[in-house]
Structures are given as structure tokens and as C-alpha cells.
Amino acid sequence: MNKEELEQIHDKARAEHVPIMMDDGMSFLLSYIRSHDSIQQILEIGTAVGYSAIQMAGIRWDIEIDTIEINEAMAEQAIANIAKENMHERIHVHVMDAYQYETKKIYDLIFVDAAKSQYRRYLEHFMKNTRIGTVFIFDNLNFHGMVDDESATKNRSTIQMVHKIKKFRDHIEKDERFQTVFHSNVGDGIAVSLRAK
DSSP: OOHHHHHHHHHHHHHTTOOOOOHHHHHHHHHHHHTOTTOOEEEEEOOTTSHHHHHHHTTOTTOEEEEEESOHHHHHHHHHHHHHTTOTTTEEEEESOGGGOOOOOOOSEEEEOSOGGGHHHHHHHTGGGOOTTOEEEEOOSSTTTTTTOGGGOOOHHHHHHHHHHHHHHHHHHHOTTEEEEEETTSTTOEEEEEEOO
């Protein structure tokens, strides 16, 4: 994995307002994977330009990733970036809506960084691809602090989005199938939900 090329992907994404994970959130995700050797099969919902998938695959040679991106132009950039890093045999980009993606694979980790209003639907859609011990990691659960303080925005659609995120946060914390730890001070708010039953 070429560090310089990775930095270029990162900086270009930031400059073009591509929604990639905040740096400390990314560090958290990578250190979580590093400390769990059993994580080999990863599903990522929201590829963007492939930055996080490349980072995750770079941790160990035995990590394989399916990553889903609905935006064709972004997916094309991701495919090019992944090929440049020579990881196209381990990172598979699927250009579609996440609900259309069907597989019999069981994943060790499902990383969700996509349309925030759809998190609960993604969770239910991919339950069949999990087992006890599978971990979901959800990003953007603070939504720039607005979930805890919605007076930060007057925009109606943003407020609706914030309500949906809050509802999902409440749901995942109460869902008895999972043991959820919420890291509100990491990135833009991250939940780690371990399937317990």
C-alpha cells in the first residue's frame, strides 16, 4: 500500500467534498480491525472513492472486502484507486443500491457509512449475512453534533434526518440482538454493535 498515493486519494476526496470518514474515526476503525484477527470478511456499505476499503484491506493479506456504492462516478474512481493499489483481487466493488445486493456470504464486520436515514433498513437487510460475533460499525451518528443539539440547524430536511439518526441510535442501543457501545467522541459518532444472539 503506497502511503503517498493514499494521501493523494484522501486529500483529493476532502477537497472535492467526497464523504470519507473523519481521520480519527478511520484510525478507530483500523485499530479495531487490527486488534481482532478473526476479521477477514468485510462488507462495506458506502464505498465513496475506495479510501476506507483500501485502508482496511491494507491491514492484513487475508482480508477480503465487498463494498457497495450507488454513485457510478464515485464507484469508477474507487475501482481505479483500488486497481492502482493492486488490491482488485481482494476488494470487490458492487455498483448498486445496498438493498439490491444479495449474497450468501457471512461477514465478520459490516461497516456502514452511507445514507444515514437507511441505517435500520441496512441492518435488517444484512442480518442474514451475520452470525453471533459479527460486528456492525456505524459512522456519522452524531451528524456534526446536530443529533444532540438540533438547534444547530434550521433546515427542515436536516432536522428530519437528525430525528431518523436519533431514532436509529435509540433502536440499536435497545436491540437485544446486539451489544452496542457508542463512541460519541470518535469521528462523527461511531457505534460498534456486536451480534450477541
